[in-house]
Amino acid sequence: MMNKEFFMREALKEALKSYSINEVPIGCVIVKDGEIIARAHNNREQNKDPLGHAELIAIKNAAKHLGGWRLVGCDMYVTLEPCIMCSGAIMDSRIENLYIGAIDDKRGCVASYLPILKDRMIPHNVNYEYIQTISPYIIKRFFRHLRRLKKESKNKI
Amino acid sequence: MMNKEFFMREALKEALKSYSINEVPIGCVIVKDGEIIARAHNNREQNKDPLGHAELIAIKNAAKHLGGWRLVGCDMYVTLEPCIMCSGAIMDSRIENLYIGAIDDKRGCVASYLPILKDRMIPHNVNYEYIQTISPYIIKRFFRHLRRLKKESKNKI
Numbered sequence: 001m002m003n004k005e006f007f008m009r010e011a012l013k014e015a016l017k018s019y020s021i022n023e024v025p026i027g028c029v030i031v032k033d034g035e036i037i038a039r040a041h042n043n044r045e046q047n048k049d050p051l052g053h054a055e056l057i058a059i060k061n062a063a064k065h066l067g068g069w070r071l072v073g074c075d076m077y078v079t080l081e082p083c084i085m086c087s088g089a090i091m092d093s094r095i096e097n098l099y100i101g102a103i104d105d106k107r108g109c110v111a112s113y114l115p116i117l118k119d120r121m122i123p124h125n126v127n128y129e130y131i132q133t134i135s136p137y138i139i140k141r142f143f144r145h146l147r148r149l150k151k152e153s154k155n156k157i
Numbered sequence: 158m159m160n161k162e163f164f165m166r167e168a169l170k171e172a173l174k175s176y177s178i179n180e181v182p183i184g185c186v187i188v189k190d191g192e193i194i195a196r197a198h199n200n201r202e203q204n205k206d207p208l209g210h211a212e213l214i215a216i217k218n219a220a221k222h223l224g225g226w227r228l229v230g231c232d233m234y235v236t237l238e239p240c241i242m243c244s245g246a247i248m249d250s251r252i253e254n255l256y257i258g259a260i261d262d263k264r265g266c267v268a269s270y271l272p273i274l275k276d277r278m279i280p281h282n283v284n285y286e287y288i289q290t291i292s293p294y295i296i297k298r299f300f301r302h303l304r305r306l307k308k309e310s311k312n313k314i
Contacts, residue, residue, distance in 0.1 A: 050216050050226040050250035051208065059207050069207040084273060085249055088242030088266070093207035107280065109245070114278055116241060121271055123264065 004077070007031055008101055008131050011077040014041040014054060015138060021046055022149075025135075025142050028054035028078040030062040030071065030095075037074070038062035054078065055086035059093050070094045077101075079135040081108030087116050091124050098128040101135035161234070164188055165258055165288050168234040171198040171211060172295060178203055179306075182292075182299050185211035185235040187219040187228065187252075194231070195219035211235065212243035216250050227251045234258075236292040238265030244273050248281050255285040258292035 007029055014027025018041040030038040038061035044052030051057075055078055063069045071093045079101035082090060087109040090098055103112050110117040110128050117126050164186055171184025175198040183199040195218035201209035208214075212235055220226050228250045236258035239247060244266040247255055260269050267274040267285050274283050 044226055048220055048225050050220050050228070050246060051213060052226065056208060063205055063207050067205060069201055069205050069209065071207070083245060083249065084279070085242055085245030088240060088245050089207060092240065092242055114273070114276065116271070116273070119271065122241070 002034060004099055004131060007036070007075075007077040008079075008099060008133055010036060010039065011079050011101065012133060012135060012138070014039055015079045015135060017041040018043065018054070019138065019142055022146070025138050026054045026078070026080045028058045028076060030058050031075045031077065032062075032066075032071075032073055037065045051085075053083065053086050055082050056089055059089050059095075063093070072096070075099065077131075079133065080104050080139065081110050081112060081130075083107050084109045084114065084116065091117060091122055091126050094124060095126055098126050100128060100130050101133040102139070103130060159191060161256055161288060164193070164232075164234040165236075165256060165290055167193060167196065168236050168258065169290060169292060169295070171196055172236045172292060174198040175200065175211070176295065176299055179303070182295050183211045183235070183237045185215045185233060187215050188232045188234065189219075189223070189228075189230055194222045208242075210240065210243050212239050213246055216246050216252075220250070229253070232256065234288075236290065237261050237296065238267050238269060238287075240264050241266045241271065241273065248274060248279055248283050251281060252283055255283050257285060257287050258290040259296070260287060260293075 010029045011027045015025040019025040026042040029036045038058040040054045040057035042054045075097040077099045081104040167186045168184045172182040176182040186193045187195040195215040197211045197214035199211045232254040234256045238261040
């Protein structure tokens with residue numbers, strides 16, 4: 001049986017796919033009965049799609065895999081704390097356990113910036129747990145890389 | 158120039174498409190420069206898609222139409238107050254004005270049940286306005302219809 005760290009590393013592999021195409025590096029896998037049934041990486045810029053967050057793509061793919069929109073008994077591993085849209089989709093699609101690689105204190109809407117999934121008023125409960133990973137480092141490095149790219153392109157003009 | 162009531166009626170036409178296929182009747186249009194650039198109706202059950210809410214489908218289509226994920230200068234007309242996921246997507250995709258046909262005090266996450274779009278902490282501001290329509294009547298009638306269908310199918314067994 002694979003452990004939580006294994007699945008989080010798989011989510012990190014997805015995040016690195018985003019990195020390699022200059023997208024904010026966020027990756028995600030969905031697991032049912034110890035098996036990865038969906039995986040995705042953020043590709044919002046490349047696909048020009050407001051729904052291009054890793055979590056939403058993985059949720060859509062998991063539903064296709066299971067043949068229904070309720071992802072009962074599924075766990076999600078995601079490298080960064082989800083935004084409002086993704087937190088809503090996670091709750092609404094009945095994801096049971098959510099494992100988060102890094103707190104996002106600027107945008108995270110599970111339990112930090114806007115603690116939506118912590119709110120007792122939400123209609124479905126999602127268990128969540130933060131698992132310490134290298135994802136904050138990857139994200140910081142990515143934004144440094146992005147700033148450098150911007151500076152270089154300015155210097156060229 | 159068409160007025161707000163015209164566009165809300167167009168959203169209601171979309172809601173009726175959901176009704177006719179036994180889906181919760183919610184419809185939506187997205188308008189830019191006085192023109193409808195995307196329209197959609199809820200089809201979550203039929204498409205077995207957790208992202209099958211009218212608002213998300215319309216946002217995806219509007220982005221395709223505009224060739225980018227930021228829906229700057231766009232207005233959304235939706236027959237029922239959006240849920241967490243859709244409220245997040247509306248904010249994140251930079252929809253400017255949101256017109257809502259009916260308050261959803263059980264699930265609405267704009268300004269009623271969970272007032273997320275009212276929260277000053279959110280990163281992008283969305284103006285919202287409630288426009289009184291017949292959509293609460295349509296939704297109530299739909300659920301009565303659904304209960305009758307369930308009762309009939311039980312009686313058959």
